Amino acid sequence: MQKTRNYHYVVLKYFYEITCLFPRQAFIALAIINLGLGSLSVQAQVSPAPATSTGSSSGAVRSGTSPAATQGSSIQGALPAGVNINNLPANVRQQIQQQATQQQGKGTTTTQQSTNQANQDGRTNEILDTTGTGAKSNNQVLEDGYQQARNREKELQRQKIFGYSLFNDPDLKGTFQPNLSMATPRNYIVGPGDELNIRLYGYSEADFSQKVSPEGSVYFTGQTGIGPVFVSGLTVEQARARMISRLATKFVGLRNSSYGPVNTYLEVSLGSIRSIRVTVTGEAVHPGTYTMSSLSTVMNAVYQAGGPNELGSFRKVQLIRNNKVITTLDLYDYLLNGTQRNDFRLQDNDNIRFTTYIERVEITGTVKRNNIFEMLPGETFDRLLYYAGDFAANAYKGRVKVTRLTDREVKVIDVTAPEFKTFVMQDGDVVTVEQLLDRFENQVTIEGAVYRPGQYSLDQNKTLKQLVSSAEGLKGDAFQGRVNIVRTREDLAIENITVNLANIMSGVDPDLPLQREDQVIITSRFDLAEQASISVQGEVNQPIEGIPYMANMTLEDALLKAGGMKESAAASLVEVVRRKKDVDPRSNSAQIAETYRFNVNRDLSISNDQNRFVLEPFDQIIVRRSPNYLVQTYANIEGEVIVPGAYPIRSKDQKISDLITLSGGLTPQAYVEGATLIRRVTLSEDEIQRRQKSVEDLAQATATGKAVVETETLSTDKPESIGINLKKILARPGSSEDILVQEGDILRIPKLLETVRVQGEVLLPTTVKYRSGQTFQDYISQSGGFTSKSQRRKSFVVYANGSVDRTRKFMFFNVYPRVEPGSEVIVPKKTTTPLTPQQILSSTAGTISSLLSVIGLVIALSRVGN
Numbered sequence: 001m002q003k004t005r006n007y008h009y010v011v012l013k014y015f016y017e018i019t020c021l022f023p024r025q026a027f028i029a030l031a032i033i034n035l036g037l038g039s040l041s042v043q044a045q046v047s048p049a050p051a052t053s054t055g056s057s058s059g060a061v062r063s064g065t066s067p068a069a070t071q072g073s074s075i076q077g078a079l080p081a082g083v084n085i086n087n088l089p090a091n092v093r094q095q096i097q098q099q100a101t102q103q104q105g106k107g108t109t110t111t112q113q114s115t116n117q118a119n120q121d122g123r124t125n126e127i128l129d130t131t132g133t134g135a136k137s138n139n140q141v142l143e144d145g146y147q148q149a150r151n152r153e154k155e156l157q158r159q160k161i162f163g164y165s166l167f168n169d170p171d172l173k174g175t176f177q178p179n180l181s182m183a184t185p186r187n188y189i190v191g192p193g194d195e196l197n198i199r200l201y202g203y204s205e206a207d208f209s210q211k212v213s214p215e216g217s218v219y220f221t222g223q224t225g226i227g228p229v230f231v232s233g234l235t236v237e238q239a240r241a242r243m244i245s246r247l248a249t250k251f252v253g254l255r256n257s258s259y260g261p262v263n264t265y266l267e268v269s270l271g272s273i274r275s276i277r278v279t280v281t282g283e284a285v286h287p288g289t290y291t292m293s294s295l296s297t298v299m300n301a302v303y304q305a306g307g308p309n310e311l312g313s314f315r316k317v318q319l320i321r322n323n324k325v326i327t328t329l330d331l332y333d334y335l336l337n338g339t340q341r342n343d344f345r346l347q348d349n350d351n352i353r354f355t356t357y358i359e360r361v362e363i364t365g366t367v368k369r370n371n372i373f374e375m376l377p378g379e380t381f382d383r384l385l386y387y388a389g390d391f392a393a394n395a396y397k398g399r400v401k402v403t404r405l406t407d408r409e410v411k412v413i414d415v416t417a418p419e420f421k422t423f424v425m426q427d428g429d430v431v432t433v434e435q436l437l438d439r440f441e442n443q444v445t446i447e448g449a450v451y452r453p454g455q456y457s458l459d460q461n462k463t464l465k466q467l468v469s470s471a472e473g474l475k476g477d478a479f480q481g482r483v484n485i486v487r488t489r490e491d492l493a494i495e496n497i498t499v500n501l502a503n504i505m506s507g508v509d510p511d512l513p514l515q516r517e518d519q520v521i522i523t524s525r526f527d528l529a530e531q532a533s534i535s536v537q538g539e540v541n542q543p544i545e546g547i548p549y550m551a552n553m554t555l556e557d558a559l560l561k562a563g564g565m566k567e568s569a570a571a572s573l574v575e576v577v578r579r580k581k582d583v584d585p586r587s588n589s590a591q592i593a594e595t596y597r598f599n600v601n602r603d604l605s606i607s608n609d610q611n612r613f614v615l616e617p618f619d620q621i622i623v624r625r626s627p628n629y630l631v632q633t634y635a636n637i638e639g640e641v642i643v644p645g646a647y648p649i650r651s652k653d654q655k656i657s658d659l660i661t662l663s664g665g666l667t668p669q670a671y672v673e674g675a676t677l678i679r680r681v682t683l684s685e686d687e688i689q690r691r692q693k694s695v696e697d698l699a700q701a702t703a704t705g706k707a708v709v710e711t712e713t714l715s716t717d718k719p720e721s722i723g724i725n726l727k728k729i730l731a732r733p734g735s736s737e738d739i740l741v742q743e744g745d746i747l748r749i750p751k752l753l754e755t756v757r758v759q760g761e762v763l764l765p766t767t768v769k770y771r772s773g774q775t776f777q778d779y780i781s782q783s784g785g786f787t788s789k790s791q792r793r794k795s796f797v798v799y800a801n802g803s804v805d806r807t808r809k810f811m812f813f814n815v816y817p818r819v820e821p822g823s824e825v826i827v828p829k830k831t832t833t834p835l836t837p838q839q840i841l842s843s844t845a846g847t848i849s850s851l852l853s854v855i856g857l858v859i860a861l862s863r864v865g866n
Helices: 002-021 024-046 067-078 092-119 139-162 237-248 298-304 331-337 381-387 464-470 501-506 554-561 656-662 685-702 725-732 775-783 836-865
Strands: 126-128 135-137 193-200 264-270 275-282 289-293 311-322 324-329 351-356 359-365 374-377 397-404 408-414 430-433 443-448 453-457 483-488 494-499 520-521 533-538 546-550 569-579 593-598 622-627 632-638 644-646 678-680 719-724 745-750 757-759 764-768 794-796 804-806 806-812 813-817 823-828
Touching: 067 483, 135 139, 193 237, 237 520, 275 298, 289 298, 298 351, 324 685, 331 381, 359 381, 374 381, 381 656, 464 501, 464 520, 501 554, 533 554, 554 569, 554 622, 593 764, 632 656, 632 685, 632 719, 656 745, 757 775, 764 775, 775 823
Parallel strands: 275 351, 359 430, 443 520, 533 622, 632 745, 757 823
Antiparallel strands: 126 135, 193 264, 275 289, 311 324, 311 351, 359 374, 397 408, 397 430, 443 453, 483 494, 483 520, 533 546, 569 593, 569 622, 632 644, 678 719, 678 745, 757 764, 794 804, 794 823, 806 813
């Protein structure tokens, strides 16, 4: 059907192309033919496939049947016979339905593509396997999912059974093996295949070591004349006695006789051990036949088989030999006590049978082992508690809850402690052991201003006074006038009780009886007051904002805590500012602070503390700076002077001419016109913000389509060049050109400069020699001239001393600045791009059109006026 559909699609496509070549009438006719072919194609796609004889109802949904019903029927059909999905556990039923829904979603697209081919092959129930291993039917997928869910549930059930993990731990699998290097057991039963070390020593010596023959005999060679000795089924000791009996006819020294006492001895031990085959049947995890060492016991076989499964019994493991039960093992003896009663050594063809469990009881909650235990008939809860390792430390031991299955429903039984030894457990019981209540039965708490706060027993501290005494008494800062007791009432409501502890301690008021969970809170006096402090600011070595206030602290004490006064401190200008506490809020001129001024001696010793000033809480001490104290400052001079370097600023009116005089004057190579003063300018954050905003506003206001103003971020501390005229300063020292020097100033006097640097929008930015008489245009010409993007009217010159001169405009002419040695000529760049011919033509056409419109309007208005 897919090929037919593609064929029709190709035919229809060609019809669409051909119809474009016909007139209208032919197009209508061809459209009718096209619709007919399309209907045939649709009929071919929806026509049902012929019914097959094998389950055609699985391949399609019948009319009137809902998808949910179909899915439910397919799930039910995939389960094993006799299993109803509604009777399964909720988690198993949900897993099966989810897997069926996922498989149905995966199979929808695959089935849509392969349904027709599958119908032809008669395999409508099959879908493509996503793993690529072949095709699986829906029934097989659902059955696999059901089986996986059952296996998971079975494994979870096994893990809860006590003892299962020991026999099925992969890490312990190789540890439970028989000891093959042990001494020969005297009760070992000899059988065919055993290698016996038979050695004769003493007066006669011989070695008859050999394997027991398949017939169960050993042979003595060396012309002894002794025939085969049958030893199979005998113990090692019995086999030795029989061998001595037969060998004594040849070696008389093996027995006391008329020839003398015993002088020859026979030693029999095991060499290599034979293998036996043991069968494990019944409810084992891995039943089957195992090849084991002849030294193996029943417990070794139990480990090999993985122990009992979810239906097997741990209390009744049978050893069957020669069709008779010769012993029964209780694995709980080994699991709980470590004893191995009835752990017989296995023989060939022994059968170990795991019977079904007798009674199983589950115990959960606060016990040491939360497992499912197997109980023998008549065992009580006390025995179950022994199996579970007894109660945990936080278990409630007064009562346990037992959920028991009856003939009709489930019931709950409360078993109290006296009934533990008499309450008989039944199969299916679930025992729940609860925890202790999370509360104290006799606890009281004391907090606050006592020496040992914490929890105390109500039994020894029945009253408030006794509790305070147990807490080693009250601290000195305890506020005894009001003590709070937080009490939890029987209805769990919180109640606050306030008492006067001072009266109780002195006997004026009666003592207060305490109750369980009472909390006694004794407040400290310091918690009721604001933390008082004192601050020391100004010219001290270690200014402190908050010195904890101490009574009788003086002004000198506070200065001592602040490290003493600096050299720059004015000892006669020490002020103490004290807050006022009784200010009249209605007065306009009310005093809100008091100021005390002191002349403090720099020696803060007690002998000089004659008229001491006692501080109060929240006093602030301010040590002023001496007005006549100044730190040495320096200014630097660099370049062409006799002695360059840093020179002190000796007076407040020291100027540039004085600095040059201190440096010994200028050298003959000094270029006076290029002298520059560099000064470090420090701005506050507020000044920087204002300047930055002003520059940005100016940039936005002056920015046009032909120029761009670039701004840079201002810093708080930045060196700036100050343009000075050193020639005038030296000609007239002390004049207005001779400015004052400040700390950190740098006066740079370069050598005589003979070059000019040309930068910016020129054809070849370069540095050229300065020639007297050459103009601005001459230096531009030496750099190749202006470019098409040069902004000539904005050109400027930066001189060697840091000053700047710009290009001026006079009518239609540019007046360029002069150029001096060491100057830098800078030509800015235009930001606009030149107009293309198309843009020029479009602009010209628009202008002409506007002019013609205006002319036409004028002519029309003139005619109307006439």
